Amino acid sequence: MATFTLHVNGQQHQVDVAPDTPVLWVLRDHLNLVGTKFGCGIAQCGACTIHLDGTAVRSCTLPVSAASDRAITTIEGLSEDGDHPVQEAWLEADVPQCGYCQAGQIMSAAALLQRNANPTDAEIQEAMNGNICRCGTYLRIHAAIKAAANR
Amino acid sequence: MARIKTTLNRRSFLKASALAGGGMMLGFNWLAGCQPEASAMKALPDAWYDINAFLKIGDNGLVTIMSPNPEIGQNVKTSMPMIVAEELDVDWKDVVVEQAGLNTDKFSRQLAGGSQSIRHGWPGLRMAGATARRMLLEAAAKRLNVPVGELTTEAGIITHAASGQTLGYGEVASEAATIPIPEEVPLKDPGDFKIIGTTRNNVDGPDIVTGKPLFGIDIQRDGMLIAMIAHPPAFGMALQSVDATEAKAMPGIRDVFTINAAPEGFDRQWSDVNAFPELVVVLGDSTWEVMKAKRALKVEWSAASPLENSADHKTRFAELLQNGNAEVARQDGDPEAAFQQATQVIERTYSAPFLAHNTMEPMNFFADVKADRAELVGPIQTPEYLRTTVASVLGLSEEQVDIQMTRMGGGFGRRLYGNFGVEAALISKQANAPIKLIYTREDDMTQGTYRPAYQVTYRAALDENNNLIGFHVRGAGIHGSPVFANRFPAGAVDHYLAENLDLDSNISTGAWRAPRSNFIAGAEQAFLDEVAEAAGKDPIDFRLELFERSMTDPVGEEYDYDAKRYAGVLRLVREKSGWDTPQPDVHRGVSAYFCHNSYVAQVVDVVLEDNQPRVQKVWCAVDCGIVVNPGAARNQVEGGIVDGIGHAMYSALSFADGRPEQQNFDGYRLIRNRETPREIETFFVDNGIDPTGLGEPSLPPVSGALANALAKATGHRVYDQPFIESLQGIEVESTTG
Numbered sequence: 076m077a078t079f080t081l082h083v084n085g086q087q088h089q090v091d092v093a094p095d096t097p098v099l100w101v102l103r104d105h106l107n108l109v110g111t112k113f114g115c116g117i118a119q120c121g122a123c124t125i126h127l128d129g130t131a132v133r134s135c136t137l138p139v140s141a142a143s144d145r146a147i148t149t150i151e152g153l154s155e156d157g158d159h160p161v162q163e164a165w166l167e168a169d170v171p172q173c174g175y176c177q178a179g180q181i182m183s184a185a186a187l188l189q190r191n192a193n194p195t196d197a198e199i200q201e202a203m204n205g206n207i208c209r210c211g212t213y214l215r216i217h218a219a220i221k222a223a224a225n226r
Numbered sequence: 227m228a229r230i231k232t233t234l235n236r237r238s239f240l241k242a243s244a245l246a247g248g249g250m251m252l253g254f255n256w257l258a259g260c261q262p263e264a265s266a267m268k269a270l271p272d273a274w275y276d277i278n279a280f281l282k283i284g285d286n287g288l289v290t291i292m293s294p295n296p297e298i299g300q301n302v303k304t305s306m307p308m309i310v311a312e313e314l315d316v317d318w319k320d321v322v323v324e325q326a327g328l329n330t331d332k333f334s335r336q337l338a339g340g341s342q343s344i345r346h347g348w349p350g351l352r353m354a355g356a357t358a359r360r361m362l363l364e365a366a367a368k369r370l371n372v373p374v375g376e377l378t379t380e381a382g383i384i385t386h387a388a389s390g391q392t393l394g395y396g397e398v399a400s401e402a403a404t405i406p407i408p409e410e411v412p413l414k415d416p417g418d419f420k421i422i423g424t425t426r427n428n429v430d431g432p433d434i435v436t437g438k439p440l441f442g443i444d445i446q447r448d449g450m451l452i453a454m455i456a457h458p459p460a461f462g463m464a465l466q467s468v469d470a471t472e473a474k475a476m477p478g479i480r481d482v483f484t485i486n487a488a489p490e491g492f493d494r495q496w497s498d499v500n501a502f503p504e505l506v507v508v509l510g511d512s513t514w515e516v517m518k519a520k521r522a523l524k525v526e527w528s529a530a531s532p533l534e535n536s537a538d539h540k541t542r543f544a545e546l547l548q549n550g551n552a553e554v555a556r557q558d559g560d561p562e563a564a565f566q567q568a569t570q571v572i573e574r575t576y577s578a579p580f581l582a583h584n585t586m587e588p589m590n591f592f593a594d595v596k597a598d599r600a601e602l603v604g605p606i607q608t609p610e611y612l613r614t615t616v617a618s619v620l621g622l623s624e625e626q627v628d629i630q631m632t633r634m635g636g637g638f639g640r641r642l643y644g645n646f647g648v649e650a651a652l653i654s655k656q657a658n659a660p661i662k663l664i665y666t667r668e669d670d671m672t673q674g675t676y677r678p679a680y681q682v683t684y685r686a687a688l689d690e691n692n693n694l695i696g697f698h699v700r701g702a703g704i705h706g707s708p709v710f711a712n713r714f715p716a717g718a719v720d721h722y723l724a725e726n727l728d729l730d731s732n733i734s735t736g737a738w739r740a741p742r743s744n745f746i747a748g749a750e751q752a753f754l755d756e757v758a759e760a761a762g763k764d765p766i767d768f769r770l771e772l773f774e775r776s777m778t779d780p781v782g783e784e785y786d787y788d789a790k791r792y793a794g795v796l797r798l799v800r801e802k803s804g805w806d807t808p809q810p811d812v813h814r815g816v817s818a819y820f821c822h823n824s825y826v827a828q829v830v831d832v833v834l835e836d837n838q839p840r841v842q843k844v845w846c847a848v849d850c851g852i853v854v855n856p857g858a859a860r861n862q863v864e865g866g867i868v869d870g871i872g873h874a875m876y877s878a879l880s881f882a883d884g885r886p887e888q889q890n891f892d893g894y895r896l897i898r899n900r901e902t903p904r905e906i907e908t909f910f911v912d913n914g915i916d917p918t919g920l921g922e923p924s925l926p927p928v929s930g931a932l933a934n935a936l937a938k939a940t941g942h943r944v945y946d947q948p949f950i951e952s953l954q955g956i957e958v959e960s961t962t963g
Contacts, residue, residue, distance in 0.1 A: 093515070100514040104514070110436070112586075113443065113664075116666060151436065169428055171434045172862070173634060174430060213902040214864055
């Protein structure tokens with residue numbers, strides 16, 4: 076165990092955990108931020124996607140020791156009141172079915188639009204291919220991203 | 227009936243946030259409520275009045291409607307309250323939805339499965355809303371001293387036209403709660419529906435997109451410990467011994483012990499499928515610590531029954547289909563004679579592997595078990611069955627077991643079988659503490675209760691005029707035959723034979739979205755395509771001729787489908803897809819299937835990109851009666867289509883020495899964003915029939931339409947799922963026209 080300082084959603088936290096603890100589990104078990112989800116633990120499904128200094132990363136394979144002194148944004152911190160353009164587009168398109176993968180989808184989408192404000196269909200598919208939706212809302216995800224890009 | 231006044235406990239609010247433009251919107255405790263349209267929400271009332279099990283009305287007109295059934299993403303949490311709200315006649319923006327816990331005194335069939343929630347709930351939900359509306363009217367009539375017949379309602383307001391007086395529901399709610407429940411009330415004419423038949427957004431949408439705790443795996447409680455299990459790595463193995471010395475010494479670990487989720491003499495129900503009831507449990511403070519300790523366990527497993535291989539399954543299936551003694555499920559006429567006399571006989575065999583359910587949220591459950599009470603919270607499709615088993619296993623009465631249902635990160639049938647809830651209860655009892663049990667993806671994917679592996683052989687006999695005179699379907703599964711003997715084309719063929727075979731195995735299987743249909747529909751619809759081709763007929767015409775036969779001169783006493791409605795969806799998809807006007811470079815396949823009381827017909831458009839086949843579009847015609855929430859219904863249809871295409875194309879669970887060869891998403895392939903059809907267009911038949919289900923029906927036929935389209939695109943028929951394996955090495959050349 077060691078103490079790490081994490082900057083999450085603009086706030087500073089001290090956590091006392093093993094250095095190899097994935098940020099996913101620090102968020103969920105130690106910081107009570109459960110919006111970031113566990114789906115596979117091997118960075119294959121995207122449910123655990125967060126932003127690390129603005130880049131989308133899979134937090135299930137990001138050890139806390141590598142994340143100190145970096146800016147972490149989770150779904151809870153993406154906006155003040157759920158009013159990020161991607162979140163609003165998601166609601167307008169009524170995307171979710173079960174909802175479990177959606178935080179990760181939104182984080183990947185937000186990161187995409189941050190670096191590419193007007194992605195092509197192929198660029199969207201490429202950027203989002205790491206996020207599995209078992210319920211099959213991919214078409215709505217795509218439509219929501221296009222709508223968010225046009226806001 | 228006594229007045230019941232329920233004042234909302236303000237301490238259950240987590241936070242308050244101000245609405246734009248003033249006013250307060252109070253956040254709810256995550257189990258207590260969710261706002262469908264937050265921006266127009268009324269403030270919370272000072273008092274709530276319970277009108278019936280389904281709804282309570284606040285003194286300011288805000289209405290809480292309970293959603294009785296478990297939510298797996300099929301969105302009954304929105305559509306069931308919509309039905310209540312319609313007959314209650316309130317404005318949807320004044321509705322707050324709460325998930326009901328298990329309460330068999332108040333609710334019936336609190337179960338997610340079989341696409342039956344809306345179909346089964348339809349009359350009761352309408353009645354709940356209508357009786358409440360009647361009670362409000364009677365209370366208003368008393369208050370205004372006018373005959374109740376002179377009052378009307380609209381969107382939560384009662385009006386006495388003659389005098390111009392109005393009363394909001396909230397103003398009379400407390401009196402309404404004392405009115406005796408009317409014996410009989412009129413229901414709205416569907417032509418007057420204002421909510422049903424309109425698209426309403428997912429009531430949990432705002433919470434989902436902001437990462438609120440909604441799922442069982444999210445639960446946090448003071449003093450809660452984390453538990454994980456280790457089960458045998460192979461089917462046929464059982465726990466022999468465990469050396470937990472290293473694991474127990476690791477940081478954060480409280481204990482390591484074993485449990486048996488199927489103890490001697492417990493009351494086994496159909497929902498108690500569990501290949502591995504004896505488990506090692508690691509208990510600790512945090513998930514990562516427990517995960518690491520789990521890896522440090524030294525466990526010995528014994529071989530209790532033969533370890534199986536997929537290669538053996540394949541051999542045994544072939545042998546069984548060839549020589550096995552089948553159970554005859556249906557016979558019309560003299561099939562063998564028909565096949566002897568036939569001008570053409572077509573025979574084809576189709577297969578599909580085991581599939582894991584792979585809900586995105588892995589199995590998990592919270593349990594807090596005390597000497598005389600067990601509190602369980604988590605994702606479960608069958609809470610009533612879970613309560614029975616938990617009571618039995620803990621030695622408690624059912625009244626002592628409380629189950630609250632969380633929103634599920636997917637069900638697909640896996641969470642019909644609540645072994646993980648039983649395990650959580652036993653762990654909590656042993657630990658003498660509240661615990662949250664979490665499965666890793668590997669634990670989950672290798673635990674069993676799979677979609678069965680299937681193989682089916684079809685034979686068709688055509689006479690010299692290309693009439694279908696004989697039809698023979700012989701199906702086998704691990705476990706159980708996939709054949710539905712009385713489904714189409716039974717009833718349309720003079721000489722018909724349906725046979726069932728079962729292959730024994732120690733691999734556990736269970737219901738997986740659209741059980742049996744999820745395989746047999748695609749096989750049947752691909753076969754019919756080849757038969758149509760052999761008969762020189764258009765595949766849609768070929769099917770329509772058979773439906774005509776069923777309608778006008780059916781064979782035999784029984785067949786499980788309405789041929790008119792079946793033909794109806796086929797005609798609709800034919801028209802909408804422009805089937806009779808082929809497009810260059812678009813290779814099309816058609817299918818139609820009836821299951822879970824609904825009729826679906828689909829056309830799949832495949833194009834070639836870099837000489838690889840790719841699904842461009844799916845056209846889908848659906849007859850499910852009245853569509854409660856069209857937007858959400860479309861979402862379900864699309865989801866079923868993506869699910870059906872994805873699994874047929876890419877997914878398989880195989881075995882070597884009893885071990886699943888795929889343990890996570892690196893080995894087990896699921897359809898992703900890039901492979902999804904670019905477009906899906908859905909058309910609903912408008913016939914005013916009472917609603918039937920939609921969670922499953924769009925999945926089964928799509929693999930048939932896909933196989934048929936792939937045949938056109940590549941020149942090759944595919945018979946064995948996953949199709950991607952069959953398509954490898956096939957050289958495809960783009961053709962025009």
